[in-house]
Amino acid sequence: MKRFLVSGATGRIGKRLAVHLASQAGGLRLLVRDRSRMPVLPFSECVQGDFDDMNSMAAAFDGVQAAFLYTPAHPDPRLIQLAVKQGVQHVVLLSSASVVKVSAADNPVARRHRLAEEAVLEGGIAWTFLRPDMLASNCLSWAPSIRTERCVYVPFPESQRNPIHEDDVALVAAHAMVSGHLMGRALSLTGPSCLTIAQQVELIGQSTGTTLRCVQIDTEQAVHAMSSGPSAVPMEVARRLVEYMRKTTTTAPEISPDFELAMGRAPRPFADWVADHIVDFCPYPN
Ligand SMILES: NC(=O)c1ccc[n+]([C@@H]2O[C@H](COP(=O)([O-])OP(=O)(O)OC[C@H]3O[C@@H](n4cnc5c(N)ncnc54)[C@H](OP(=O)(O)O)[C@@H]3O)[C@@H](O)[C@H]2O)c1
Numbered sequence: 001m002k003r004f005l006v007s008g009a010t011g012r013i014g015k016r017l018a019v020h021l022a023s024q025a026g027g028l029r030l031l032v033r034d035r036s037r038m039p040v041l042p043f044s045e046c047v048q049g050d051f052d053d054m055n056s057m058a059a060a061f062d063g064v065q066a067a068f069l070y071t072p073a074h075p076d077p078r079l080i081q082l083a084v085k086q087g088v089q090h091v092v093l094l095s096s097a098s099v100v101k102v103s104a105a106d107n108p109v110a111r112r113h114r115l116a117e118e119a120v121l122e123g124g125i126a127w128t129f130l131r132p133d134m135l136a137s138n139c140l141s142w143a144p145s146i147r148t149e150r151c152v153y154v155p156f157p158e159s160q161r162n163p164i165h166e167d168d169v170a171l172v173a174a175h176a177m178v179s180g181h182l183m184g185r186a187l188s189l190t191g192p193s194c195l196t197i198a199q200q201v202e203l204i205g206q207s208t209g210t211t212l213r214c215v216q217i218d219t220e221q222a223v224h225a226m227s228s229g230p231s232a233v234p235m236e237v238a239r240r241l242v243e244y245m246r247k248t249t250t251t252a253p254e255i256s257p258d259f260e261l262a263m264g265r266a267p268r269p270f271a272d273w274v275a276d277h278i279v280d281f282c283p284y285p286n
Contacts, residue, residue: 002029002045003089004177005060007045010037012137013094016170016220017068018044050176051079061063061086061253063095066177070090075116081121090126090183092176093117094169097188098135108237117186120257129186135278136163136273139200141231143280146204150212155222157198157214159245160252162190164259165273172262181262184238190258197245200270207274208281219246 003026008014010032018041021028028044037044049056051072061067061083069091072079083091095117098110101174105111113131120127142152169189176182195203198214205212219242226238233241259267274281 002027002063004065005029006230007031007049007051007060007068008070008094009039010034011070012067012135012166013173014070014171015039016167017173020170020174021177022092026065029060029064044284045108045248051076051138054078054082057082058086059218061088061209064088066090066180068090068094068173068177069115069116070094071096071113073112075112077119077122080119080125083212085126088125090180092119092128092130092173092182093120094173095129095131097131097190099131100188100238101133102240107255108234109240124185126180128182128184130163130173130189131186132169132189134163134257135166135169136270139163139168139204139273139278140203140277142204142278146201146208146212146281147283150210151215152197152201152212153215153221153225154197154245155217155219155242155246156249157216158196158249159199160194160196160248160254161200162194162253163200163270163273164165164191165191165268165276167276168259168263168267172259175263185262187230187258187262188254189259190254190256190267192269193255194252195270202270204274204281207271207278208283210283238274265279 004021006018009030022041030046030051032038033050035048049060053130067088075167096113098111102110122125185208222242223238227235
């Protein structure tokens with residue numbers, strides 16, 4: 001029996017959340033899909049499982065008080081029904097600001113997160129929804145071209161963003177799970193201010209001691225780049241993301257007070273995120 005379950009313990013947010021919860025009384029269970037990638041943390045146990053495999057999830061949920069769940073690729077209400085059956089009392093769901101920013105009817109990202117939220121709401125379990133708008137970790141997709149060519153290929157360098165550090169998302173998830181204070185709340189999570197892509201690239205350059213350039217590409221090239229390669233998204237999603245970039249050249253995304261209201265301090269600035277990821281952007285030695 002463990003008090004907390006963290007799914008996606010190999011994920012950027014999940015692995016940080018696991019560290020924040022490892023020292024909590026009552027114990028921690030980590031869920032991973034691939035046994036060979038099990039993290040080693042004190043006071044924790046690791047189980048193998050998959051949201052699509054209900055047998056594995058029954059074992060993962062068993063005896064857990066609070067569970068952190070990523071939004072599955074194909075949300076299935078049976079997952080939450082199973083959590084309730086196994087005694088889980090509180091689900092902290094990593095959702096997305098897209099559920100309130102765009103119509104779920106014609107946006108696949110919003111639709112997936114909306115379905116996951118609805119399954120939790122209908123499951124009759126205490127809940128907290130974390131709705132990041134833009135994770136700062138998206139910028140890691142720039143690392144290969146920054147390291148090798150000292151540039152970033154983007155369709156709209158003046159697109160404005162409100163990036164939040166993934167560790168701030170993990171911290172608010174930990175607070176929700178430990179304190180229970182955020183039950184019944186959907187938190188909109190953003191960084192403390194807006195920056196253009198060009199400003200973000202400049203900050204990365206300053207921190208790595210290099211001069212970086214934004215190279216403007218056309219929208220079709222951007223869609224092609226996003227929908228191919230190791231972290232490819234479906235073409236339809238890529239088109240929406242590029243369209244969103246265009247829109248935010250003239251309309252800045254909102255800055256939410258929710259993180260500060262929950263945690264008693266402002267979310268960390270983008271410069272802090274860069275400092276924490278500096279090795280990802282440093283040029284390879286010659
Ligand atoms: N990017 C953004 O700007 C943004 C904005 C709003 C919301 N979000 C939300 O944040 C998420 C990204 O967070 P992140 O950066 O921490 O993600 P990440 O690093 O890609 O980690 C995702 C985790 O989920 C696990 N996972 C995936 N499918 C699973 C399944 N079927 N069963 C069990 N575990 C599964 C993965 O396991 P493996 O390691 O085995 O793959 C991994 O541990 C997005 O998916 C979205 O829901 C993102």
